[in-house]
Amino acid sequence: MPDGIETAAGDRTRAMSAALAVTGGVSVVLAWLEFLLIRQQCAVGLWVIAVAVVAVWLVSSDAGKPAAVGLSLGAVAVVTQLAWLVTGFHALWVLCLAAAVALGFFMLASAWAGRSVGSSGRAGTRRAAAAVTAGFAAASAVVVSALVLTTAASPAPLIRSLHALGQSNSFEPGAPTATAVVDGAGRTSDVEYGSALPNSFLDIYIADNDASIRRPTYVTVHGGGWIVGDKADGAPSTDSDGASWAGPMLDAGYNVVSLNYAFAPQYRFPTQTIQLGQAMQFLEANADEYGLDMSRVVLAGTSAGGHIVGNYAIVQTNPDYARALGVEPTMDRHALKAVVFESAALDVGRAGAPKSPSPSNGFFFDIAARSYLDTTDTALLAQANVVDNATIDFPPSFISDGNTGTFPDQAAELSAKLDRVGVANRLNLYSKNEARLDHGFMAVSSQWTDDYNRLKIEFLRDVV
Incomplete structure (x- = not known):
């Protein structure tokens, strides 16, 4: 028999088998890449179409295989991919990913089925080893593909699995309520501010450990994509290598409150806005005990926390919006003196598209956003957009972000919107010529964090 011809499952050249295997693997x-590279979905999608077309041609040329199955999978991959790119309809995206994966496995199975099957001597040993390796690779690919398709359809199973391993929703505090002196400030930790929702606990830092002096209140909401994070992240401690958000504010004459909130996807927008309102009511009711001046309040939020405080501020200052959202205001709008945005996700629909692309950040932000709210619901996305819903009554705002893998474009858009409606604000961005600053750079000790804190405190001095 001439070299290069195999007899299993019909005559086929080694080149054809290799082409089937390579095309299947690439598909x-x-x-997987279209799932992971959120910003490059269009480009990757076009490659998926091209590979599917090649696969259809190869399958149609391979008479020894059940061509109808491959042709059908290829057609579905092409049609659904084109439909997804044109419409952006999420179900089509999941279907085109499934079709591309199924087509790929069909091609790989076809290539494997057409191999020659010698079974004696060293050749047999080599083929047995190859079969074990191929089986392991195939099993791994199946597991990864199942995870990709499941998470593409809904991130909830993945997030709940992560919660089972660490931070999660709980009605029990991480530790009993306790008091201590940390870096000269009095700290009361794990105070329960509500009982209706999980993670309703906060820490209070009292400047100079003196609650007899009523100081303005700086309330901060942590980031973590609405799915992880903790009120102690970046808090002052003797063993912390990160920058302390509390330290500069305590030194500037504020008492500081940091709070936890319920995690998505079990609790979704606007639950966290409602929960922040519960915390504010608790602080108002207990202001005397902690020396909190609740007539002078600053809300600060990092990343996901920035969206929560921004949305809460809109509820307090825009009655029409509050009614439409179905959330009651819980504080005097005049007591909310300012809002501080730190790398805030202001437009949740674009969370997966940070500037100066970071594939890992884009992927995490997209998964987090889909956990927080239904990103396929354009009406809900519009309702959750902080920039679009801010009005002339929005509080003065200090808006800052990094320049790599984060949202400086959204920060600039909010500043421009506030300028147009006449709200005092300061936009604090740094160019890449000065430094490469990541998402949430304020949590890392550096000269840029020191400068950020200085400018923030200067701005607040004029408005609080």
Whole structure:
């Protein structure tokens, strides 16, 4: 028999088998990449179409295989991918990923089925080893593909699995309520501010450990994509290598409150806005005990926390919006003196598209956003957009962000919107010529964090 011809499952050249295997592997990998590379979905999608077309041509040329199955999978991959790119309809995206993965496995199975099957001597040993390796690779690819498709359809199973391993929703505090002196400030930790929702606990830092002096109140809401994070992140402690958000504010004459909130996807927008309102009511009711001046309040939020405080501020200052959202205001709008935005996700629909692309950040932000609210609901996305819903009554705002893998474009858009409606604000961005600053750079000790804190405190001095 001439070299290069195999007899299993019909005559086929080694080149054809290799082409089937390579095309199948590329199809599967491209489906994974389209899932992971949120910003490059269009480009990767076009490659998926191109590979599917090649696969259809190869399958139609391979008479020894059940061509109808491959042709059908290829057609579905092409049609659904084109429909997804044109419409952006989420179900089509999931379907095109599934079709590309199924097509890839079909091609790989076809290539494997057409191999020659010698079974004696060293050749047999080599083929047995190859079969074990191929089986392991195939099993791994199946597991990864199942995870990709499941998470593409809904991130909830993945997030709940992560919660089972660490931070999660709980009605029990991480530790009993306790008091201590930390870096000269009095700290009361794990105070329960509500009982209706999980993670309703906060820490209070009292400047100079003196609650007899009523000081303005700086309330901060942590980041973590609405799915992880803790009120103690970046808090002052003797063993902390990160920058303390509390330290500069305590030194500037504020008492500081940091709070936890319920995690998505079990609790979704606007639950966290409602929960922040519960915390504010608790602080108002207990202001005397902690020396809190609740007539002078600053709300600060990092990343996901920035969206929560921004949305809460809109509820307090825009009655029409509050009614439409179905959330009651819980504080005097005149007591809310300012809002501080730190790398805030202001437009949740664009969370997966940070500037100066970071594939890992884009992927995490997209998963987090889909956990927080239904990103396929354009009406809900519009309702959750802090920039679009801010009005002339929005509080003065200090808006800052990094320049790599984060949202400086959204920060600039909010500043421009506030300028147009006449709200005092300061936009604090740094160019890449000065430094490469990541998402949430304020949590890392550096000269840029020191400068950020200085400018923030200067701004607040004029408005609080």
